[in-house]
Amino acid sequence: MNQSGTIGAGPERGHFRRFLGWWGRELRGLLPGLPWSGGGAAGNLLLILDDGPAPRLYRLRHGRGRLLGQLTDRPSRDAPLIRQARRGAPLVVLRLAAASGLKRRLDLPLSAEHELRQVVRYQLDSISPYPPEQVGFACRVAERDPGRGLLRVDVYLTPLQVLQQAVRRAEARGLTPDRVDFTDGDELQPPRFDLLGTARSPRRSLPQRLNRFLVWLCLLLGAGLVAAHLVRQADTESLLQARVESARARAEVARRLRDRVRRLELEAEVLATARRQRLPALAILDELSRTLPRDTWLEALDLADDRLILSGLSSRAANLISVIENSPRLEQAGFRAPVVQDARSGRERFQIGALVSGGGAQ
Structure with a gap:
């Protein structure tokens, strides 16, 4: 039995x-x-x-x-x-x-392990003597190095x-x-x-095709809700991105206009300052050429804002202070440096500073 x-x-x-x-x-x-x-x-x-x-x-x-x-x-x-x-x-x-x-041996980041086959597929051009579409390959993790964050992979x-x-x-x-x-x-x-x-x-045999179909069907059904949610998120993100880009473009236009206005204001201010300085300088130079003694030679005239500096030679430099003070455009005249004798001309070398009065600057 x-x-x-x-x-x-x-x-x-x-x-x-x-x-x-x-x-x-x-x-x-x-x-x-x-x-x-x-x-x-x-x-x-x-x-x-x-x-x-x-x-x-x-x-x-x-x-x-x-x-x-x-x-x-x-x-x-x-x-x-x-x-x-x-x-x-x-x-x-x-x-x-x-x-x-x-x-072949590849060194990859540890994070590549989750999508290892896909990452290796992207590397085939650099490690394979065959075109990627004409090569069969497999890969396996040979070593993990958490300290260096590396994953060593053998590719066949x-x-x-x-x-x-x-x-x-x-x-x-x-x-x-x-x-x-x-x-x-x-x-x-x-x-x-x-x-x-x-x-x-x-x-494929019929059971293989059926099994493959069932697996893919399960994957597709499982991914359907996720895909729909991702599509909605993508639409919302696209709308927000379009609004952000539009606002960014308007902000860029406003910034350029603001920079242009600021640049024009600076240019106008520079031109106005130059104009204000040019007219008093010409008027003061004209007046000094008529009032200074004939034995006086001006070598330099520097006008910055309301301050005037005269440099030159004169037989009697001390008399120039009173001449300048009598000008309706100038006031508070005084020597800015000691008067010295010029050995070559025999005249006195002077440097006199004065303030341009309000009436003279008009």
Whole structure:
């Protein structure tokens, strides 16, 4: 009885495990960039080592690899090996040769981790020898340095055509990959990155398409309310921004007009000051030329506001004070420096200061 019960339960458990394996692969197909853990289903891996003319199949269990066999160019001959390899619904990893890809290291800000794949996509031009639209890539965090605020990321690159051809070859043999990478160090190590996100064939099975549709439908429904709220916020912000720009433009026009008025006022004041100074200066010079003695020579006349300074030579400099005081335009005349004898002319060198009276400035 015990033996018959064990025999009957075996196929049921096998069907159940195959169902769980299929469902897990479907979910991982929707999220190809999701990292795998070291335990659970990831402990049962089927590795297709496609690094030569004849791919080899390995069973990886808990870090150990066992060779199952080598594929040929005849699918009918490979069918028993493939059935044996697929027993237990393992996760299928397609591993390309090391020469099929490149590994690059990027230093990014810690904040880039939330949108790591998108940030790396923007960097492809600078790190990839292939055009961005012709390259498959994957990325993984190698190190976090909170002290320096840096995130060190390993980026794995391979030509998209090479990637897609390898996936199609595996699918043609009935081995649909759950993950694709290339050899980076030990060829039998567990997978650390996945290139399948950029190489997955556009042809999908019905369950895959249905799952993808349901996931996207949930995402769209979940984002609908947020999007509507953001649209309303954007409209309000645009309206406020337009008002701010209009007010800013009017303020700029007012500022320019104010600056222009101020500049014109300053120019008018300068012209008025120059005019006020020019007329008294000419009148005073005319009067001094008529009243000063003939033996007096003016060398300089400086008029600043209401202050006048006369410099020159005269036979009797002391007599000039009374002459200047008698002028209706000048008052408070006096020497600003000692009178000295000019050795060359024999006259007295003087410097006299005076104030221009109110009547003279009119």
